[in-house]
Amino acid sequence: MFPNKLSSLLFLPKSLSYSHSPLSSLPPRPSLLQTKQAHARIIVHGLASDVVLLGHLLSFLALAPSSSLEYSLSVYRTLSYPSVFASNNMIRCFAKSDSPRGSVVLYSSMRQGNVALPNSHTFTFVLQACSKALAIHEGTQVHSHVVKLGFGVDVFISNALIHLYSACCRMECSKRVFQENIHHRDVVSWNSILAGLVRDGQIGVAETMFGKMPERDAISWSTMIMGYVQNGQLEEGLECFKEMRERGLKPNEAILVTVLSASAQMGLLEHGRLVHSIINSLNFRMTTSLGTALVDMYAKCGCIEQSKLLFNSMHQRDISSWNVMICGLASHGLGKEALAHFETFVKEGFRPVNVTFIGVLNACSRAGLVREGRHYFKLMTENYDIEPEMEHYGCMVDLLGRAGFINEAVDLIEKMPAPPDPVLWATLLGACKIHGLVELGEMIGNKLIHLDPNHDGHYVQLASIYAKSRKWEDVVRVRRLMFKQNTNKIAGWSLIEAEGRVHQFVAGDRKHERSSEIYKMLETIGRRISEAGYTPNISSVLHDIGEEEKENVIKEHSERLAIAYGMLVTGVGDCIRIVKNLRVCEDCHEVSKMISQVFEREIVVRDGSRFHHFKEGKCSCHDFW
């Protein structure tokens, strides 16, 4: 009787067919709706308390992509004598839900004999729940039951234990289980421990493990690549990805998303494009995650138009897709567009979160939208009850300060509930420089030097404020102070991608193999832009050297070397894309504008805080950055 009943009651009509991915050979998973329909048929047939049927129903619920814990519980509660099968699947439903601790409660009533006794499946599910809840205490107790009941040799269970300890960063315990199970080990055991090491920041150990693995699958590679990227070793991550491809292995979605993120962080457009073409050529389904990662990559690599096109073509957008788009528009100075996106986002029923407002406030500050900035700052706290963080204050101080509302900015800082980050004062110091406020600048500059005496940026800013108002003896004094303090100077660099490689330059760099050509090109550039009326602005140079030498120093800023190299290796009329870690200096900004005009070249520079698109002698930031 069973097989027939089962198929007629649980099997679903073809027309409603299960969500079935052509790329996987997984068994079909009924949706929540389909499962509820099956439940209805069971009830209609008078079998509402059939343990076998309801057990299957629960297993469907545990697997359904979107299921409701309340519903699963209501099904489970109708059973007067739940089977192990039904109980295990109920534990699995808890494990998958937002209240994984429910699994542990049900498990202990099984242990007490109130319901069916646990079997090996019980342990995999309850341990999964402990991992998810980071319930190390409960997990350890379950571990002792596993040993006591002789389940320690079950590879599924010992892997679940390795995963549990890895998830809780108890790497010593994790390794012990791993070592004890030397005869019951497979690629999953290795992957679980690898993931733990990576999570714990032990990237070197993980690397060694990875090298020793007897077998590696897509998840092993993705864990390793992710490990590098999460630990900030972006180049190594991309290198690992390359090695994987050279071995003829196919990436999975997790790898692609991670690698896109690395390309985005480094600003490597060509690499990002390569990943995009891999996605297309392997016929990957364009999921929301992949789409969002691509939108982000193009925005962070300077192609905001491409980013917008992709965003508009997405079938489904989640809150992250919107956040990425809004922040991207903001970083390109497209303030109005970013705000329009925000409004649509709200109209579509999304609720903004704190990063959304970082994008919105950045949009205002980059585009100088003071009124809007004040409005959204208020909206964030009053309408959405989001506590502003340091970064939100940073945007506001920047916006108000640069627009000249210095007192309002000072007020905002002083009324903050938490002690202000020195960065906020530094931002305000920048505003004092723009508006030539020597006295306030002096006060803030001294305060900053006191707070953070090893940071060279504060001295530089203060000195340039003095320089701007021609207070030369103060310039010299501050500069001497800086040398005496032995400040840490953050080395500036610029990079450009060309001929399938990344070329990185520092100021005065002569290490590049085409160095002499680069310097010749610099001279040509200098001559041509001088003819067009350029004179160097050397106020930002503080070295104790003669005027002529100062000109040479700025002439050899890393950014210019990268641009000169770009002119050498790209075709006439091609866009030159530069990524740098610090902000562009005033003079380089001017020079880039001139080059864009004289050589009819579009130049896109991503600096430490935003994008500059130079075209026909103008910059997208309107010289306001």
Added chain:
DNA sequence: ATAGGGTTAG
């Protein structure tokens, strides 16, 4: 009569 493990940013 039946089920089980590991990887994903912004």
